[in-house]
Amino acid sequence: MISIRTRSISTKLTIMNMLVSGAALLLACAGFFIYDQVTFRQSLVHTLSAQAQIIGSNSVSALLFNDSQSAANTLAALKNSPNIASAGIVTADGHPFAEYYRSPRDRTSTIPLLVNDQTESYWFRSTHATLVRKIISDGKLIGFVYIRADLREIGQRFWRYLLISAAVLMVSLLFALLVSAAFRRSVAQPIVALAETARSVTRDRDYSIRVPGTGQHDELAVLIDSFNEMLREIQQRDKALQKAHDLLEQRVSDRTRDLVSANQELEAFSYSVSHDLRGPLDAIIGFSYVLLSGHASRLDATGQESLKSIRASARRMSELIDDLLNLSRVSTSTMHREKIDLSAFARSIMEELCRAAPERQVEFIAPVSAEAFADSRLIRIVMDNLLRNSWKYTSHHERARIEFGLQNKNGRVVYFVKDDGSGFDPRASERLFQPFQRLHSTAEFPGNGIGLATVRRIVQRHGGEVWAEAEVEKGATFYFTLESRRSIQ
Numbered sequence: 182m183i184s185i186r187t188r189s190i191s192t193k194l195t196i197m198n199m200l201v202s203g204a205a206l207l208l209a210c211a212g213f214f215i216y217d218q219v220t221f222r223q224s225l226v227h228t229l230s231a232q233a234q235i236i237g238s239n240s241v242s243a244l245l246f247n248d249s250q251s252a253a254n255t256l257a258a259l260k261n262s263p264n265i266a267s268a269g270i271v272t273a274d275g276h277p278f279a280e281y282y283r284s285p286r287d288r289t290s291t292i293p294l295l296v297n298d299q300t301e302s303y304w305f306r307s308t309h310a311t312l313v314r315k316i317i318s319d320g321k322l323i324g325f326v327y328i329r330a331d332l333r334e335i336g337q338r339f340w341r342y343l344l345i346s347a348a349v350l351m352v353s354l355l356f357a358l359l360v361s362a363a364f365r366r367s368v369a370q371p372i373v374a375l376a377e378t379a380r381s382v383t384r385d386r387d388y389s390i391r392v393p394g395t396g397q398h399d400e401l402a403v404l405i406d407s408f409n410e411m412l413r414e415i416q417q418r419d420k421a422l423q424k425a426h427d428l429l430e431q432r433v434s435d436r437t438r439d440l441v442s443a444n445q446e447l448e449a450f451s452y453s454v455s456h457d458l459r460g461p462l463d464a465i466i467g468f469s470y471v472l473l474s475g476h477a478s479r480l481d482a483t484g485q486e487s488l489k490s491i492r493a494s495a496r497r498m499s500e501l502i503d504d505l506l507n508l509s510r511v512s513t514s515t516m517h518r519e520k521i522d523l524s525a526f527a528r529s530i531m532e533e534l535c536r537a538a539p540e541r542q543v544e545f546i547a548p549v550s551a552e553a554f555a556d557s558r559l560i561r562i563v564m565d566n567l568l569r570n571s572w573k574y575t576s577h578h579e580r581a582r583i584e585f586g587l588q589n590k591n592g593r594v595v596y597f598v599k600d601d602g603s604g605f606d607p608r609a610s611e612r613l614f615q616p617f618q619r620l621h622s623t624a625e626f627p628g629n630g631i632g633l634a635t636v637r638r639i640v641q642r643h644g645g646e647v648w649a650e651a652e653v654e655k656g657a658t659f660y661f662t663l664e665s666r667r668s669i670q
Contacts, residue, residue, distance in 0.1 A: 195358070195415060202357035203350065210346035217338065225264075225310060226303050229328050232259065233301070233314040234428065237326045240270050240316060242321045244278065252279035259328070266309060266331040273322050308332055349358045375405060389416060465495040516556040516642065523551040526564045527585040534572050543575065546584040551596065553663050559639045560663075566632040567598040567659050574657065575602035593662055601656035615648055636661070 197565045206622025236255055243252035244318065252270050259265045259281055266287040275294065282288045295302055295313055298480035303312040309329050316324040336642045371392075378392045391412065392405045469492040473485070479516035480488065524547045531545045553560065575581035605613070614637040636659075 183515055198357050198360065199354055202353055206346075206350050206353050210342070210349070211383050214339070214342050214346075217342065220340065222305065224311075226312065228312070229303065229312040229330055230301060230314065231311055232262070233267075233326050233328050236268070236270070236328075237314055237316040237324075240279075240326065241318045244270070244272070244316060244319065244432060249279045253281065255279075256281035266329045266333055267543070268326070268328045270316070271325045271327070273324050277326060278566055287329070287331075289327070289329060292325070295370060305332070313607065328366075371405060375408060378408075445635065462495050462498055466492060469495065470557050516559065518554055520554055521554060521557045523553055523559060523560065523564060523587075524548050524585065526561050527551075527568060527598075530561075530565050530568045531572075531583070534569065541576070541580045542579065543572070543583060546582070548585070548586055551585070551587050552595075553596075555643050555663050559642070563636050563661065564598075566636050570632060570659070571598055571600035571602060571657075573602075575600050577603060595660050595662055597660045599656065599658040604651040604653050604655050604657045607651055614647065 196290060236259075239255045240252045243244055243245055243255070256268050256270065256279055259268050260283070265281075265283070267280070267282035267289050269292070270354045271288065271292065272278050278421075280288070292311070293302075293304065299315075300317075301312065301314040303310060306663045308331070310332055311323055311327060311329045313327045315322055316326055332462060335603065375392050378390055382388065389412075391409050419437070472480075473487055473492070527547045531543075531547075535541070535543065535545075564585075568585070571583045575583065582601045585597070586599070587594055587596045589595070613633050615634060637647050640663070645662035647659065647661040649659045650656060
């Protein structure tokens with residue numbers, strides 16, 4: 182069975198109209214029937230009382246002279262009243278004096294008597310109504326008269342009313358159904374059209390659809406006009422939004438084209454640096470080596486020292502070019518994210534460093550596993566730069582401690598590399614990640630100032646951030662995060 186809640190508004194309006202009409206008619210019929218029953222009983226009691234009064238008056242002489250036949254003749258006049266089933270006259274001491282009955286089954290064996298202060302009384306039973314009245318002569322009670330009326334007419338009237346009510350109800354409901362059809366056209370159909378339009382707009386995102394007007398000036402017409410006005414507003418905003426979207430797409434396309442062009446120029450520049458600059462540098466390094474190895478005896482000490490400085494500067498220039506090329510590559514190379522283990526990278530890098538300088542006493546600590554989802558080649562460059570920094574800045578200590586680990590801060594994983602080396606002034610920590618910015622002299626700790634800038638570029642490309650904490654001669658800790666767009670399974 183379909184619930185009333187899922188039916189259409191047209192059906193709901195029709196059902197509501199039918200129910201209201203039916204309930205009103207049933208209440209009206211019930212009211213009329215109750216009113217008819219009450220008035221019928223009152224009329225019956227009034228008629229029986231008048232008949233009893235007439236019979237009592239006409240029976241005074243018969244009671245006084247003990248003429249029961251005369252009393253019976255008086256009662257026989259009741260045969261003209263078809264609803265009278267039986268009647269009788271009883272003496273003052275309760276003995277039957279005369280009686281009348283329409284059929285033997287209507288005879289009455291006993292009748293209720295009146296108390297002293299009652300002149301008349303009546304009783305209604307399921308099939309009969311009985312009225313008893315005193316017969317008084319010269320202020321003296323001489324007998325009683327009673328009349329029993331058949332109530333079968335009330336049942337007949339009830340069924341007639343029921344049939345009439347059913348017929349009226351059916352005709353009224355049919356008329357209500359016809360009225361509901363006209364009402365549905367004027368009220369329900371506009372609401373249905375409004376709902377269908379709203380459903381189409383939601384499904385198709387077509388804001389050019391409009392609800393047809395009703396031609397009326399009621400609240401429903403105001404609702405439809407307001408809905409259409411809302412659709413016009415949305416359509417205008419949608420067009421403006423689409424225009425802005427197209428403009429943004431064009432700008433993105435232009436910027437992408439410019440970026441591709443800039444990357445191509447950067448790659449061309451990198452190629453030029455790699456080939457055009459490296460050739461002269463290699464020549465300087467080569468010829469300085471030839472001079473030092475084959476013609477050093479012809480130079481004095483100052484000339485030899487100057488030649489060595491030229492050779493060292495050329496080598497440093499070559500290293501600087503390599504660092505710049507690496508920095509350029511990490512900014513433009515394509516990323517391939519995958520699940521990697523940073524602890525494995527850290528252990529591998531530290532093993533290489535320890536093999537290169539076996540005389541150093543360095544304690545290295547790392548967790549069993551530190552997984553991340555990132556580009557393995559680029560993250561290895563990050564780990565290599567950070568660990569080599571720690572290795573370098575702990576080199577002036579007889580014993581050193583380097584730790585790689587991870588911790589959870591505010592729901593995100595933070596990786597760190599910590600050492601107990603020379604540290605730095607924390608007020609200058611932001612300079613660390615700028616290209617060619619150094620907090621120590623080259624004589625104290627060699628380097629070009631490119632490594633940490635490279636680390637920052639790579640971490641930012643992974644959607645993370647990098648920062649450092651340190652104190653002078655108390656070590657330094659470098660923290661970095663990676664974008665966690667995919668959890669490690």
